[in-house]
Amino acid sequence: MDFNTEYGVDGEDTGPRVTIRRTNETTIDFMLSSTSLSLANSLRRTMLAEIPTIAVDLVEIEANTSVLADEFLAHRLGLIPLSTRNVEDMIYTRDCTCEEFCDNCAVILRLHAANRNSDENVKVFAKDLFAETVSGQPIQDARYQRNGAVDGLSSSEELPPRGQPVIMDPKGNGSLICQLRRGQELRVRCIAKKGIAKEHAKWAPTAAIGFEYDPHNKLRHTTLWYEGTNAKEEWPESKNKDWEEPAPDGEAFRYDSEPTQFYVNLEGTGVMPPDQILHAGIKTLQQKLATVIQQLSTTTDSGHELNGAAGDAGMGGMSPPDPAANGTAYGNQTAYGGQTPAYAQQTAYGGQTPGYGGAGSAYGGMGGATPYGRSGY
Amino acid sequence: MAVDIYESPSPKGKGGRMPYAHSSYSAGYAANKDPRVNGNVGSKMVVDGVPDRHELFLLADGEKKITFEPETRVPNAAMFTFNKEDHTLGNLLRAKLVKSPHVMFAAYQVPHPLFAVFKLRVQTDGDVSPKEAVVQACKDLVAELQMLDQEFTKEWELKKIAGAGADM
Structure with a gap:
């Protein structure tokens, strides 16, 4: 437990190591080493279920004479990948001060398609969704085309504006929503909101995360089933086998050794570049831990809450919408920020998150009073 | 209406x-x-x-993220109850705590899979209280994640500079 302050910018012998093996615009295949299984797994779980993204959550059907039932369409619309560019600036509808939804917590997508008189079916694609504000002003439609990801590494700059459908196929159509026969019409208004995949998988930024360790089964966490005489003959080798030495023959089994290398294949859906998924996962996990620290620092060793803790004053009478935010002055009380100058540099997130800080919601309640506040924890 | x-x-x-x-x-x-x-x-x-699915991660009105009670029959031990959390945090904290020299016992349990709650029991050697041990574990993890973030950013930038081509 001696990490505290002594680490430099370019990572020394302590601390996790990353080796990026392959990338493209939605995927990173990397190796994580010098860390624990629990940390790697928690990160994996966080990236799968707890990163905020945007998806259609409410659908107002104004006209639907297609063959698909309304709720069927609503479900399909929910699953369309929408750009998460600047989600940090967006507020959860439940935390927003508006009546039902507003431009701070929702993006409206309009779809109007009809087959007036054609014998051929009209196909309705995600590209036919047009973003607008709640009051009906069209959001500048930078109908974007992904330009083939030349270097195989994408950045968030390549994403369309927040809430617009992410279109990655060469024809620029996006997902197929439905088909219309002659005389059929579809007119819907979709309300896209911010959410996490724990609530519904449509908010997942990842399609899958491959996770492997110990390809030679040196730790014997796996028992290989075999029919013949030797498991090795029947089991294909993992493609990660070349990254580790197999156990030498005749060496005694080390029952107390722990896994330290993890092969992660992070596959995104395209709503967020894969590096952003990883950063967002780390940030989400840190916020979780920060909530624990903040909460425990206002409690005595016998489990009683400290009354009139410095924090109450710190919130300056704001009433946070979320009890988790019961904003006791995290930084002030624990000198946490002070201990770890590295956080202060990490303003990349903080600067962009008025959604957190400004609204006095869960994390930025202190609004920059501490390095923690600034970094959006 | x-x-x-x-x-x-x-x-x-x-x-x-x-x-x-x-x-x-x-x-x-x-x-x-x-x-x-x-x-x-x-x-x-x-x-x-x-149950509504937001009950998996949104604290109910007045609900606290963590409550804990000292164990009365064992010295320097406490049982923490984490609300609206799951194995993601439970196993992470447990694994970190058992590596601390001051922690004699740390384990967690999800009492029922339908309720987003886990319990963490920590016993220390008396040099630090269980609460302090948990706080320290959290701080270490935040720092470790920060290092991971920096390390990844560094590798990512290097990969970008190297150009690498669309190599997947």
């Missing part, structure tokens, strides 16, 4: 209201947005007793 009926089950009493259009469907779960509440033709299957 019976807006109040409609509104009450939403997490904060906001954001769950019926849109003004004549018919609407939730693409999500949202039994609280059931169009049938307003007499529209709806199709949402309503099953009693199924």
Whole structure:
């Protein structure tokens, strides 16, 4: 437990190591080493279920004479990948001060398609969704085309504006929503909101995360089933086998050794570049831990809450919408920020998150009073 | 319109209201947005007793993230109850705590899979209190994640500079 302050910018012998093996615009295949299984797994779980993204959550059907039932369409619309560019600036509808939804917590997508008189079916694609504000002003439609990801590494700059459908196929159509026969019409208004995949998988930024360790089964966490005489003959080798030495023959089994290398294949859906998924996962996990620290620092060793803790004053009478935010002055009380100058540099997130800080919601309640506040924890 | 009926089950009493259009469907779960509440033709299957999915991660009104009680029969031990958390945090904390020289015992348990709660029991050697041990574990993890973030950023930038081509 001696990490505290002594680490430099370019990572020394302590601390996790990353080796990026392959990338493209939605995927990173990397190796994580010098860390624990629990940390790697928690990160994996966080990236799968707890990163905020945007998806259609409410659908107002104004006209639907297609063959698909309304709720069927609503479900399909929910699953369309929408750009998460600047989600940090967006507020959860439940935390927003508006009546039902507003431009701070929702993006409206309009779809109007009809087959007036054609014998051929009209196909309705995600590209036919047009973003607008709640009051009906069209959001500048930078109908974007992904330009083939030349270097195989994408950045968030390549994403369309927040809430617009992410279109990655060469024809620029996006997902197929439905088909219309002659005389059929579809007119819907979709309300896209911010959410996490724990609530519904449509908010997942990842399609899958491959996770492997110990390809030679040196730790014997796996028992290989075999029919013949030797498991090795029947089991294909993992493609990660070349990254580790197999156990030498005749060496005694080390029952107390722990896994330290993890092969992660992070596959995104395209709503967020894969590096952003990883950063967002780390940030989400840190916020979780920060909530624990903040909460425990206002409690005595016998489990009683400290009354009139410095924090109450710190919130300056704001009433946070979320009890988790019961904003006791995290930084002030624990000198946490002070201990770890590295956080202060990490303003990349903080600067962009008025959604957190400004609204006095869960994390930025202190609004920059501490390095923690600034970094959006 | 019976807006109040409609509104009450939403997490904060906001954001769950019926849109003004004549018919609407939730693409999500949202039994609280059931169009049938307003007499529209709806199709949402309503099953009693199924908890709303936001209950997995949103603290109920007045609920605290963590409560803990010292164990009365064992010195320097405490049982922490984490609300609206799961194995993601439970196993992470447990694994970190057992590596601390001051911690003699640390284990966690999810009492029932349908409730987003886990319990963490920590016993220390007396040099630090269980609460301090947990706080320290959290701080170390935050720092470790920060290092990971920096390390990844560094590798990513290097990969970008190297150009690498679309190599997948």
